Amino acid sequence: MESSVIRLTHCQKEIFCFSVPEECPSCGEELRGSRLQEAPVSLPSPFTNGHKTSCCLLVAPAHDNLDRDFDGAADLHTGISNTKGVVYNYTRGGVRRDQSGWERSVSVPLVRPDMFHLLAQWDQYLERFSDGPMWDPAWHRFDENNHNCFSFCLHFVNGVLAAEGRGTLSRDDFTHTFILPRMRRVSKYTTLYRHIQKHQFYTVDRQQHAQGAEPSS
Ligand SMILES: [Zn+2]
Numbered sequence: 001m002e003s004s005v006i007r008l009t010h011c012q013k014e015i016f017c018f019s020v021p022e023e024c025p026s027c028g029e030e031l032r033g034s035r036l037q038e039a040p041v042s043l044p045s046p047f048t049n050g051h052k053t054s055c056c057l058l059v060a061p062a063h064d065n066l067d068r069d070f071d072g073a074a075d076l077h078t079g080i081s082n083t084k085g086v087v088y089n090y091t092r093g094g095v096r097r098d099q100s101g102w103e104r105s106v107s108v109p110l111v112r113p114d115m116f117h118l119l120a121q122w123d124q125y126l127e128r129f130s131d132g133p134m135w136d137p138a139w140h141r142f143d144e145n146n147h148n149c150f151s152f153c154l155h156f157v158n159g160v161l162a163a164e165g166r167g168t169l170s171r172d173d174f175t176h177t178f179i180l181p182r183m184r185r186v187s188k189y190t191t192l193y194r195h196i197q198k199h200q201f202y203t204v205d206r207q208q209h210a211q212g213a214e215p216s217s
Pocket of ligand 1: 010011024025026027028029
């Protein structure tokens with residue numbers, strides 16, 4: 001996934017593509033040099049370079065496999081970035097501190113930019129938390145379902161919330177509030193992207209778009 005998706009409007013259609021075509025795929029009118037109703041806009045990709053984030057929950061395809069895209073069925077790997085973009089993630093062998101491999105992730109900010117107190121201590125919290133016996137293979141066994149990368153993130157987030165005097169989140173709350181809405185966006189974007197790769201365009205009536213059919217939202 002390298003190209004960026006652009007959206008242009010012509011003859012009451014929304015046209016999604018990678019570059020402005022010679023002629024409108026819907027009505028056939030020449031587009032180059034002619035005036036479009038609106039300037040093409042590029043759709044924001046739902047992916048972020050995790051190493052350029054600070055204090056985020058990151059979700060990426062498991063096993064560093066960049067060819068395998070999010071499709072809802074693929075395993076997801078989760079981690080937490082520190083203020084320098086190092087991604088802490090729990091695996092069978094313990095906690096890894098990755099400086100690469102999370103270039104195509106979905107990120108969920110965990111700290112508001114005005115929470116200076118928390119920001120100042122984040123790296124220290126994360127480091128100390130990762131050193132705990134919970135995540136040491138000699139003390140605790142990794143479990144595919146119950147003690148995995150997601151448990152690590154959830155425990156960490158809950159520890160931070162508790163330290164801030166706020167209520168904790170259940171696994172379900174966490175999944176439904178933070179993960180699923182973003183995964184739905186990724187899945188829509190991926191579907192749109194693949195369609196364009198295969199057919200060059202994706203066209204939808206403007207009317208429909210106004211009612212919320214835009215695959216990016
Ligand atoms: Zn047209």
